[in-house]
Amino acid sequence: MDIVVLIFLCSGLFLGWSLGANDAANVFGTAVGTRMIKFGTAALICAVFVALGAVLSGAGASHTLGKLGAVNALGGSFMAAFAAAFTVYVMTRLGLPVSTSQAIVGAIIGWNLFSGFPTDTAALTKIVGTWIACPLLAGVIGVVLFKVTTAVVRWGKIHIVRLDSWTRIGLILAGAFGSYALGANNIANVMGVFVASNPFTSFNVAGIFNFTGIQQLFLLGAAAIAVGIFTYSKRVMLTVGGDLLPLSPVAAWVVVVSHSIVLFLFASRGLEHTLASAGLPTIPLVPVSSSQAVIGAVIGIGLLKGGRGIKWGVLLNISSGWVTTPIVSCLMCFIGLFVLQNVFNQQVYRDASYVISTSVMERLEKDGVATDRLEKLKDQRFDKVREFRSVLADVADFTSDEEAAILDRGKIDYVIVDNSKLWRLEELVSDQQFGVLWPLVGRSYLHPWMLAEDLAEKSDAWKSRPETKANKLFNRRLEQQRHEVYDLFRRPEPRKE
Amino acid sequence: MAIKLFGRTRRLMDDIDDFLALLSESAIGFQEAVITYLDQGASERFDERLNQVGESESRADDLRRTIQRDMYAEMLMPDTRGDILKLLESLDELINKFEETLWYFSSEKPQIPEDMREDYKELLIPTTACVEALVMASRSFFRDVETVSDHLHKVHYYEKEADQVIGRLKNDVFSTDLSLAEKIHLRFFAERIVWISDSAEDVADELMIFAIKRSA
Structure with a gap:
């Protein structure tokens, strides 16, 4: 270490x-x-x-x-x-x-x-x-x-x-x-x-x-x-x-x-x-x-x-x-x-970048956030969380839940399903879940939730269940597995020349 | 190992019960011996009673030593162990006082006027009752700490009773025509008897504190 x-x-x-x-x-x-x-x-x-x-x-x-x-x-x-x-x-x-x-x-x-x-x-x-x-x-x-x-x-x-x-x-x-x-x-x-x-x-x-x-x-x-x-x-x-x-x-x-x-x-x-x-x-x-x-x-x-x-x-x-x-x-x-x-020039936080793309807006719409208020920001990119939040505050009066959803969905967190790392997931996910990861090898996503959507489309084992008390644990386990997948496949975003 | 441990605990509990039984026996033995003396003087029967109390005293001493040794092996909480050992030591002193008082009777042979013998017997009743109540309170301390105070108030009651009797007895003694030496001798023996109920009350006070600590 x-x-x-x-x-x-x-x-x-x-x-x-x-x-x-x-x-x-x-x-x-x-x-x-x-x-x-x-x-x-x-x-x-x-x-x-x-x-x-x-x-x-x-x-x-x-x-x-x-x-x-x-x-x-x-x-x-x-x-x-x-x-x-x-x-x-x-x-x-x-x-x-x-x-x-x-x-x-x-x-x-x-x-x-x-x-x-x-x-x-x-x-x-x-x-x-x-x-x-x-x-x-x-x-x-x-x-x-x-x-x-x-x-x-x-x-x-x-x-x-x-x-x-x-x-x-x-x-x-x-x-x-x-x-x-x-x-x-x-x-x-x-x-x-x-x-x-x-x-x-x-x-x-x-x-x-x-x-x-x-x-x-x-x-x-x-x-x-x-x-x-x-x-x-x-x-x-x-x-x-x-x-x-x-x-x-x-x-x-x-x-x-x-x-x-x-x-x-x-x-x-x-x-x-x-x-x-x-x-x-x-x-x-x-x-x-x-x-x-x-x-x-x-x-x-x-x-x-x-x-x-x-x-x-x-x-x-x-x-x-x-x-x-x-x-x-x-x-x-x-x-x-x-x-x-x-004074010591140490990195104390990793700033995040955000973009409100069409797909992000569609996703937010599904989450129940009225996106008409975000139209002004469409396709704009923000490289600082502080700046993004202040712009959001200027645009409309979002509730803290809405703000959290926008930050979550709009955050750029580049992931690419990497063949060479895939085997590490064998122990962490079920066989059924592992099976649907294979066809995605080589695909990249700007937002991790996009990968989650892709996986959910391919198998119910990756799909969140309705939020009931009985399903709470399944959903949390799934959330953990998703994070393991994101952590494994996260890469720096390739910069366009 | 566990069986051995539980076996030892059982023996310790039995030893404590036996010790309290000895104290109770000594109290009865003491009462009987003094009554015998009052009725028959320093007779053979009195000596037998005295020996019985003496035996109880030495058995109690041995038992207390065994208990003390086992208590350390039992690894009780030091605070509890300290309280139990202090209580047993104080109770053991009571047994010693029974024997000691009887020895005074045996060696000094006080001449108690016939008309006063009943007063001395009357003095014995609250004294032994006081010790009996203390034995009950001690048993409660070991098995049902919440009921200790129910017995302790009896100790205080009998102690007061004994004080009243001796007050009266002393007045009677000093209003007779006996010589001063005889009067002082008679007072001394009355005081030796009451000395036991006074000591029992002191032990009761200690026991009260031990019980409060346990029930807190």
């Missing part, structure tokens, strides 16, 4: 390190703080399960972050991760509440503002809504779980010695589950911004499974988290363990389990699949704050006991963190990108 790539990835690794140093304590703090298990054992379990969670289930939450803003140049990804890590560092030093999730979202918005790409308001609303839901949900789960557990303990008249040894085993199991959920949910914070500019390529491991580039990226992030756990989390665990000690061992177990369930809910594609298959509403896959989930659960149990001893100031602090952290991180990222681009 290019050394420059590694240097750029460093900021993500720094963010991973700080996540490992801080958040492992939410999972194993009680067990280690009360010296129930050795730090070494806890760190090993935590590192292994964080890595498993990140590699196996990390894609869901990072997909949502990607929708918020696809940071498309390594320099930009570096600065976004660095701004987030720096914000976390500074705010921690100042004793202010902070979460990596909020910092990275602010940084991505900072990149959007700098590069001129629009911020997906739907994704942003979904993310912010989830931040508020996270501690609330952890509180509710904590209360229910605490009620059930204490009822079982009382009903079974379990001896304190037995209860303690079960709690101990329970804390280790909950810690492993919590680590898995932490890896699955929070790897998006660490490596999410590198997804669009991912330097790794997929490869097949001994013909057994396909190790995708994203998984390699997430494994690297997980390794950084593991280093954070081993080098720094011990002192945090001992502090957290001490803080949580007023809770009974059973309550401490309830807190860890509630935290883990919440992080898992917001990260699990498997659960989303199950809910969608049953026709139930799905839970958005969004990176949330591990610390706030813990605080939510502790406060939930506190309220159940009459609300005495709860520090309400903590709640105010959390809420203020939802606002201040993204703003600080956004500003840092914006300023950092400016410096990186103008």
Whole structure:
């Protein structure tokens, strides 16, 4: 790998390190703080399960972050991760509440503002809504779980010695589950911004499974988290363990389990699949704050006991963190990108070109965008996203959804179906899908959606299904496959002389 | 491994139950021994009772050491382990006090006037009831922590009862024509008996805190 790539990835690794140093304590703090298990054992379990969670289930939450803003140049990804890590560092030093999730979202918005790409308001609303839901949900789960557990303990008249040894085993199991959920949910914070500019390529491991580039990226992030756990989390665990000690061992177990369930809910594609298959509403896959989930659960149990001893100031602090952290991180990222681009001459984003051709207008018409307003721009080409967006704003008052559709359909993203690369898709698409790719070899497309249309015409296996809950997963899988195809066949646009 | 672990947990639980049973037995043994002394003086029967309490005391000591060792092997949470060991230590001291008080009777042989013997017996009732209630509270602490306070208020009730009885008894002692040395001797023995219910109340206070920690 290019050394420059590694240097750029460093900021993500720094963010991973700080996540490992801080958040492992939410999972194993009680067990280690009360010296129930050795730090070494806890760190090993935590590192292994964080890595498993990140590699196996990390894609869901990072997909949502990607929708918020696809940071498309390594320099930009570096600065976004660095701004987030720096914000976390500074705010921690100042004793202010902070979460990596909020910092990275602010940084991505900072990149959007700098590069001129629009911020997906739907994704942003979904993310912010989830931040508020996270501690609330952890509180509710904590209360229910605490009620059930204490009822079982009382009903079974379990001896304190037995209860303690079960709690101990329970804390280790909950810690492993919590680590898995932490890896699955929070790897998006660490490596999410590198997804669009991912330097790794997929490869097949001994013909057994396909190790995708994203998984390699997430494994690297997980390794950084593991280093954070081993080098720094011990002192945090001992502090957290001490803080949580007023809770009974059973309550401490309830807190860890509630935290883990919440992080898992917001990260699990498997659960989303199950809910969608049953026709139930799905839970958005969004990176949330591990610390706030813990605080939510502790406060939930506190309220159940009459609300005495709860520090309400903590709640105010959390809420203020939802606002201040993204703003600080956004500003840092914006300023950092400016410096990186103008002082160090690094590319921080890849600008995009747009054209409103007849076929684009036809396509937009099908998407439900009234194109008569675009007539003035017909066949004009724009080489800067910022310029294109300002022209669009001058021409008509498009809604943010319409603007997103125009940007998506009009974007020039040249792809050519390349015979020499086709074999790489064998593992990623079905035989039926692979079969219809062959006749397209040699064809080129100015917009990727044109290739998608061609494929859909040739086979139903490439056709999106009507947007119902049951079809959601099929469509998303198809969307992923399309992106794999685009990424593989993307080429610089041949310039006309 | 798992079976061994669960077997050890089972044994530890049984040992704790046995220990509490010994405390209860000692309380009854103590009561019987003092009543025997009041009725028959330092008789053979009294010595038997004293020996019984002595045996209970040494068995309790051994059991506490075994429990202590097993607790460390069990890898309980240090906080829980600390509380349990402190509780057992305090309860063990109560058993020691039963034996110690009986030894005072055996060696100093106080001459209790016949008309006061019933008062001394009356003093014994709340004292042993106080310890019995403490044993119940301790059992609850191990199996059903929420009900500990139901038993603890009985401990406080009996302790107060004992204080009232000894107050009356001391007035009676000091209003007799006995010599000052005899009066002080009689007061000393009444105080040795009440000393046990006072100590039981101190243990109850500790237990209350341990229980609050568990139920928090």
